[in-house]
Amino acid sequence: MDRSIVTMKIVKTLGIVGVSVLALVASPLARGDSIVLSTDLNSRTEGLGSFSGVFHFSAVDDQNASLILELTNTMDPAVGGYLTRFVFNNPGDAISGLSLTSAPDDFQAALGKNAFGLEPFGQFDIEVGIGNGRPQRGLAAGESGRFEFALKGSGFDSLSAVSFLETLSVPPGDGGGLRSFVVRFQAIPTGAGSDKVPALFGVSGSVAPIPEPASMLSLAMGLAGVGWIARRARRARRMSSIPSEVPAH
Incomplete structure (x- = not known):
């Protein structure tokens, strides 16, 4: 040649x-961090439910972000019980629009200021659940689910996973204390048959920008x-x- x-x-x-x-x-870079979620065994209302998970927040720019939640129902499959709902909060009212872009079947998301009660842990801004459907549509014992959200709003560049989980629910609460993330379990074939379980938070980890x-x-x-x-x-x-x-x- x-x-x-x-x-x-x-x-x-x-x-x-x-x-x-x-x-x-020149392309946008996703900047994010993650926090590990686990069961607060000492604060469960019935002492039955348990879960684990990862809460990952990633800001694309000041007005767009993504949130990914990976949750596992860690109850004993021999006992049973379904993870049917979880709630958390809108940090500083930064989120004006929320879309659940990927999730297990039958789960839906809603956003509203102090609109979702989960007594005795107060009122929350964001709810994800199966609505009034049969509990068996939730995550069974041993199952995992991945929930992906697209967020619209402002101030995302200054937020992180920690910001979300530092934002507590508001009263009324009935002695359970105010929390930032709570999971609901139903159709447990023992005891009261349901449980409300707050999260404990592990060490957060930064995620490098992703082109x-x-x-x-x-x-x-x-x-x-x-x-x-x-x-x-x-x-x-x-x-x-x-x-x-x-x-x-």
Whole structure:
């Protein structure tokens, strides 16, 4: 292959890579952190329900964010019981719009200032649950669910998972104390048959900024092109260094 042609192709591919890098730098980066959730065994209303989970908040920009909750019903499957509802709060009223973009079947989300009571733990701003459906539509003992939210509002750049879980419910509460995250269990075939379980919070962890997938794909394609052109150039140099056979006389 003519070296000038190889050089032109390399320059063209490097240009593609340059554009990809600029797109990567200019693209929104998700900045987030996570907190581990576990059962507050000493504050359960009936001493029956248990769960574990991870609460992850990620701000795209000041007006857009995502929230991902991964919850597991850790009750003994031999005993049974269904996780049917959980509530938490809107930190500083930053959230003006909330969409549940992915969740187990039958779960729905709602947003309203102090609109959702879960006595004796007060009133909450955000509720996720199966509504008035049969408890068996919830998460059975041993099952896990992933709940993904798209958030609209303002001030997200200054928020974190900790901000959410520092925002407590408001009265009225009936001696249970004010909490920031509570889970409801139903259809437990023993005792009172249901339970309300506050969360304990583990160590939070920061998550590095994550580039948009499209920018990463573009950069990867550009780098792959550079590698392909470089291999072709090396092959051309090797071929040009082989002496041509001289015809016999």
